[in-house]
Amino acid sequence: MGATLGGCKRQEGLEARSALCGAVKGTPDRLGLVDGWGEVGFGGRRVSGRVKELPIFEVEGDVVEALLGEECGRLVLEAPTGSGKSTQVPQILRDRGVVGKEEAVVVLQPRRIAARMLARRVASERGGNAGEEVGHQIRFEKVAGARTRILYVTEGVLLRRLQRDAELEGIGAVVFDEFHERHFFGDVTLARCLGVQEEKRPDLKLVVMSATLGDDEALVKYLGKGTRFVRSEGRTYPVEVRYVPLRERHTKGPALRRPGGREREVSVGEHVERVLRDWYEGSDGVVTGHVLAFLPGTFEIRQAQRALESASWARGFRVLPLFGELSPKAQDAAVNPSREPKIVLATNVAETSLTIDGVRLVVDTGLERRADFDVRRGIETLTIEKISRASADQRAGRAGRTGPGMCLRMWSEDDQGRREASTPAEIHRMDLSEAILSLKATGVKDVRGFRWFERPEEEAMELAMGWLKTLGALDRDTEEMTELGWELSQLPLSPRYGRILLEAAWSGYLDFFALVAASTQTRPLFSAGKGRGGGKAGKEYRQAGDTSDLQALWRAWCEAEALKFDGRRCDELGLNGAAAREMARVAKQFGDIVGRRVRGKRQDREPTGLEIGRVLLTGFPDRVCRRLSGTTLACGVVGDRRGELAKGSVASTRDTKLFVAGEMLEVEGKDVKVKLNQATRIEEKWLDEFFPGEIKVESGAIWDEPSRRVIYREERAFRGLVLERRQSGEPDEEESAEILCREVMSGVLNLKKWDDGVQQWVTRVNCLAGWMPELGMPRIGEDDRAFLVREICRGARSYKEIKDREVRPVLKEWLSAEQAGALEEYAPERIELSNGTSMKVRYEEGGKEPVASAVLQKLYDVTEQPTVAGGKVKCLVEVLAPNQRPVQLTGDLKGFWENSYPAIAKELKGRYPKHSWR
Numbered sequence: 011m012g013a014t015l016g017g018c019k020r021q022e023g024l025e026a027r028s029a030l031c032g033a034v035k036g037t038p039d040r041l042g043l044v045d046g047w048g049e050v051g052f053g054g055r056r057v058s059g060r061v062k063e064l065p066i067f068e069v070e071g072d073v074v075e076a077l078l079g080e081e082c083g084r085l086v087l088e089a090p091t092g093s094g095k096s097t098q099v100p101q102i103l104r105d106r107g108v109v110g111k112e113e114a115v116v117v118l119q120p121r122r123i124a125a126r127m128l129a130r131r132v133a134s135e136r137g138g139n140a141g142e143e144v145g146h147q148i149r150f151e152k153v154a155g156a157r158t159r160i161l162y163v164t165e166g167v168l169l170r171r172l173q174r175d176a177e178l179e180g181i182g183a184v185v186f187d188e189f190h191e192r193h194f195f196g197d198v199t200l201a202r203c204l205g206v207q208e209e210k211r212p213d214l215k216l217v218v219m220s221a222t223l224g225d226d227e228a229l230v231k232y233l234g235k236g237t238r239f240v241r242s243e244g245r246t247y248p249v250e251v252r253y254v255p256l257r258e259r260h261t262k263g264p265a266l267r268r269p270g271g272r273e274r275e276v277s278v279g280e281h282v283e284r285v286l287r288d289w290y291e292g293s294d295g296v297v298t299g300h301v302l303a304f305l306p307g308t309f310e311i312r313q314a315q316r317a318l319e320s321a322s323w324a325r326g327f328r329v330l331p332l333f334g335e336l337s338p339k340a341q342d343a344a345v346n347p348s349r350e351p352k353i354v355l356a357t358n359v360a361e362t363s364l365t366i367d368g369v370r371l372v373v374d375t376g377l378e379r380r381a382d383f384d385v386r387r388g389i390e391t392l393t394i395e396k397i398s399r400a401s402a403d404q405r406a407g408r409a410g411r412t413g414p415g416m417c418l419r420m421w422s423e424d425d426q427g428r429r430e431a432s433t434p435a436e437i438h439r440m441d442l443s444e445a446i447l448s449l450k451a452t453g454v455k456d457v458r459g460f461r462w463f464e465r466p467e468e469e470a471m472e473l474a475m476g477w478l479k480t481l482g483a484l485d486r487d488t489e490e491m492t493e494l495g496w497e498l499s500q501l502p503l504s505p506r507y508g509r510i511l512l513e514a515a516w517s518g519y520l521d522f523f524a525l526v527a528a529s530t531q532t533r534p535l536f537s538a539g540k541g542r543g544g545g546k547a548g549k550e551y552r553q554a555g556d557t558s559d560l561q562a563l564w565r566a567w568c569e570a571e572a573l574k575f576d577g578r579r580c581d582e583l584g585l586n587g588a589a590a591r592e593m594a595r596v597a598k599q600f601g602d603i604v605g606r607r608v609r610g611k612r613q614d615r616e617p618t619g620l621e622i623g624r625v626l627l628t629g630f631p632d633r634v635c636r637r638l639s640g641t642t643l644a645c646g647v648v649g650d651r652r653g654e655l656a657k658g659s660v661a662s663t664r665d666t667k668l669f670v671a672g673e674m675l676e677v678e679g680k681d682v683k684v685k686l687n688q689a690t691r692i693e694e695k696w697l698d699e700f701f702p703g704e705i706k707v708e709s710g711a712i713w714d715e716p717s718r719r720v721i722y723r724e725e726r727a728f729r730g731l732v733l734e735r736r737q738s739g740e741p742d743e744e745e746s747a748e749i750l751c752r753e754v755m756s757g758v759l760n761l762k763k764w765d766d767g768v769q770q771w772v773t774r775v776n777c778l779a780g781w782m783p784e785l786g787m788p789r790i791g792e793d794d795r796a797f798l799v800r801e802i803c804r805g806a807r808s809y810k811e812i813k814d815r816e817v818r819p820v821l822k823e824w825l826s827a828e829q830a831g832a833l834e835e836y837a838p839e840r841i842e843l844s845n846g847t848s849m850k851v852r853y854e855e856g857g858k859e860p861v862a863s864a865v866l867q868k869l870y871d872v873t874e875q876p877t878v879a880g881g882k883v884k885c886l887v888e889v890l891a892p893n894q895r896p897v898q899l900t901g902d903l904k905g906f907w908e909n910s911y912p913a914i915a916k917e918l919k920g921r922y923p924k925h926s927w928r
Contacts, residue, residue, distance in 0.1 A: 064094035065244045066102075073099065074106045076238035077183075077215045083207070084237040086230055087219045090244035091404060092365050092411045095219050096124075096187050097132050100160045108215060109182025117162045117185040120193045122148045123334045123341055123359050125162040129153070132160060149502050149531075165195035166448070166502070172202050173451045173499065176210070183215035189229075190220040190400070192435035192464075194445055201461045202452055204233065221407075222400055232463050247410040249372075254285055255422040278305060278375055279313025285373055285418055286353070287323055299370030299412065301327075301353040304405050306394045307379035308333050311355045318353060332356035335533050337588065358401070365411060372409040372417040374402065376425075380439075393676065396425075400432040437466045442474035444504050447483055450491045451499035480631065481509050501603055503527060510629035511604045520601055520613035523625060525567060526560050526688075528596035530673070533589040535566055537581065549658045556660050557619030558690035560672065564616070567593060619660075623692040626670045627700055633671045634697070635686055636731055640664035645686060647674070650730040653684040661689035668692050668733075697728050704728055711741035713749050719808035720746040743805060750803040750812060755796055759809050763817045771821060773853040774837040780857040781879040785832050788824065798824065836879050845871045851878065851885060859901070863888040866897070866914075867926055873904045889914075892922045 076085045089095040100115045119125040129146035145154030146162040207214045230237050305311050311331045318329045332344035344354045380395045409415025478484040483495030498508040507527045514523035551562035570590035573579045580587030635645045643655040661669040672688030709724040725735040753759045772790050779787040801820045806812045840848045849862040862885040876885045889898040900906045919927045
């Protein structure tokens, strides 16, 4: 591939790539593989380390004029990916005097990897190192100093700055990059900066940048009068887009099969390898440069990496992953200029902000792993979703940076048209509790009346407010921030983990719980396999008597620390040494921040399992879980939710009843399941101690799923989680019928004799009621259907008693004798034709035209369209072949015989010669 991807056959490929690599040394510009941050592609001229002919410089004057004018100092800048806006605009603001010499330009980036890499790149362009004039600050890392004047930050960092510095002293401009991604903290920080500019800092400059804004008028209107809008057209090369959906593609190699001969499911990563191989072997085009493949997540990237590294056709390429959790060194390897052709396997971190120069082929799976928050269930979800059309365009554009390119989309063109125009804003798919607490901390008293660019759903807002009250961060009556809430807002953590760390510090366990919190922010400590030496896996760090999975985590980390985080020795024990080192660094930050609030108290005590459970309860009362039985991993969760406990957990033993889940995440794999991880056993008496009055005792009739019957029970429950249930006596007949009816109507239970014939009877009644209202035919709506089901269930208490019950006797009671007669006369099941044959009629919901079906030969000599409802309603005629399959649907029988029949008869006559044909 590389310089010859798609342009030669397999036997020529290696020779061509070898020639390419040799040619590159002498002719770096021509082939586009030595990219050097813009040395090729647009013929740019380097001045002081910068490419002055990048497209963004065409609007440099407009940008400066907009921000130095006498108007409000707000600019919306739309510029395509690769135009140079992320690297050059902050420098323009500084070098052209838009901000003061001692003032900083702060650039908000949605992703950590982009903040790091952009800072290093701009620092290099300006002849320095990151941390000097140019730096970055992300949630757990700061590479900046007193002399830093261009600072790339992630969005939460600036919002926390606003908590302690309401006037943003020393900041001359705030640049919001990639605003089209619509991250929540970007929206909120923009609103807060607008307030600072209007009320305290009219000299503060605000720049909102994006590759594609979609509704730019709405954003300009939101920013207010005087806001300037500038568009840079860019100069990307044309990109040809081809759709290669999986069902249309074939491979020359043998089919992948399971043992026993059955085809096995091919992974996403293997599909990427197949697409590249097919295109490489079959394309007539010649494309130079690198390959960029977009996959939904790290799991799929590793799949693709293994498939490509074992593929003979891909020898000579460097196969490099690119995702946020990689080390900076590995990220640099994927992004930096390369003399060798490379295949970069990336998540959507490479969709915007980061530019990998020299890419000429993009392979797009059309998928992303998207983190959402299910407001109704209060569950974080991590599922694979289809990307939007806007994201697809962004990805395709990566192939046209340095020359004409190609994008292969692994879906159909029809699918593309049905996709969302843009990805829903994060404000509609996240837990708002941390954001609301941050707003409160910056002085926003009324978050409901906040100046939202796009207002969140009321349900999500109320859920977050209620959760903050439960934690004690907000006063239950006034909704004012409490002293505890202020403490929590100062921590770079979710409120629940902040609450746990404060509780741990007061108890002397801060070191332990800081490490636990750090494990949620870093890469996994336990390797996927057992390591080269086949040594300890995670479960082998457990000891007899453990009641928390976190105890094994702590011991494993301590062992990694004792090995000084040596990668080789840790790997032999199934541990990730780099992850352990990162956990130590983040844990120290947490410990330093929280420890200042409890000075003088030792924090190195190791808690027992019972003490771990008591601390976790302060932050996770909504993750209290109960095993449904000793033989299953299925669990009930607070809030009437369900989940599945991780295999091998200390809570998976038969004697465990209650536990707290440190992680509750809905993950899409082979199935979509709510996984309960990092479990710690707890005792029921603690619920009464921590949350007095929250355990309720109730009695009454309920549906019992295991026995599939209605029972009368007494139960104790904590916030919707049943702790104990006892059956006592028989339920009332009316209650039983009502509960059985509810289960049938919800689809949980099925009445076998409510079949298609019964459903057609209901549809006939409803259609006739609409066609001939003068008959007084009573419609059957949802409430009426429930009434009928309730009557069918009367006298029963179990599904066994109702599943085979007759249905029609109850339905007959719905109509009077006169109405039943009218139904048979005006909406019959079959109608007779003029030639003496009859047709079955299928009625459609909503009073649509009914469909009458008959084999073609039975329709000979019939030219009049059949009708029902006394001739008021014409039927569509479904003409069937001798095999009873439809060949035509017509509302004009006469036209059918004249126009369609000759061709149909010609086709069918050869297939069915024994039938009569005219």
